[in-house]
Amino acid sequence: NAGVTQTPKFQVLKTGQSMTLQCAQDMNHEYMSWYRQDPGMGLRLIHYSVGAGITDQGEVPNGYNVSRSTTEDFPLRLLSAAPSQTSVYFCASSYSRQGRTEAFFGQGTRLTVV
Amino acid sequence: AQSVTQLDSQVPVFEEAPVELRCNYSSSVSVYLFWYVQYPNQGLQLLLKYLSGSTLVKGINGFEAEFNKSQTSFHLRKPSVHISDTAEYFCAVNKNTGNQFYFGTGTSLTVIP
Numbered sequence: 141n142a143g144v145t146q147t148p149k150f151q152v153l154k155t156g157q158s159m160t161l162q163c164a165q166d167m168n169h170e171y172m173s174w175y176r177q178d179p180g181m182g183l184r185l186i187h188y189s190v191g192a193g194i195t196d197q198g199e200v201p202n203g204y205n206v207s208r209s210t211t212e213d214f215p216l217r218l219l220s221a222a223p224s225q226t227s228v229y230f231c232a233s234s235y236s237r238q239g240r241t242e243a244f245f246g247q248g249t250r251l252t253v254v
Numbered sequence: 255a256q257s258v259t260q261l262d263s264q265v266p267v268f269e270e271a272p273v274e275l276r277c278n279y280s281s282s283v284s285v286y287l288f289w290y291v292q293y294p295n296q297g298l299q300l301l302l303k304y305l306s307g308s309t310l311v312k313g314i315n316g317f318e319a320e321f322n323k324s325q326t327s328f329h330l331r332k333p334s335v336h337i338s339d340t341a342e343y344f345c346a347v348n349k350n351t352g353n354q355f356y357f358g359t360g361t362s363l364t365v366i367p
Contacts, residue, residue, distance in 0.1 A: 185356075241348055
């Protein structure tokens with residue numbers, strides 16, 4: 141099992157450009173989430189999905205779109221990149237079964253917007 | 255709403271000394287508690303979790319944590335740290351919804367030789 145795979149690992153964008161961060165999981169988890177990590181702020185939830193076709197906003201959704209057409213994939217789209225979106229982005233998949241839950245994380249995408 | 259407070263942003267400690275990383279949470283409902291570790295330029299890896307049962311939870315790499323419901327705390331401890339424990343540590347809560355994990359701001363542990 142590869143777990144959670146994120147691509148790309150690094151990206152530099154110009155202000156106003158758009159791009160998609162890819163995330164795939166092979167654990168058949170129903171839940172997937174995107175977080176951004178900024179110094180001194182921990183991980184903040186951007187968007188999450190509780191299953192294929194269902195997404196919802198987290199704490200910091202502005203400027204980002206998501207969709208979930210399959211259980212495996214959960215791409216994050218930056219519509220018009222801004223310097224404030226410079227961050228490290230983590231995708232996670234998780235489950236909740238019989239009183240057990242855990243989140244598994246990808247290796248992250250380091251995004252710089254200039 | 256849930257919130258997580260990690261009281262120390264940076265903790266330096268000498269090799270082979272004990273360490274405690276503090277975590278407090280607030281929630282109107284019962285939550286599950288987690289500690290994750292992040293080594294430089296890597297993703298987050300689960301150290302340990304409290305779901306139910308014994309309030310003392312043992313994890314990987316010799317770490318343990320104790321759930322204290324009355325003090326709403328879930329402090330992480332290790333009796334003797336190694337250089338390889340240098341990393342960022344995150345406390346997190348979840349309502350057992352499977353999604354929406356809420357993280358603290360992290361504690362940077364530096365082990366000094």
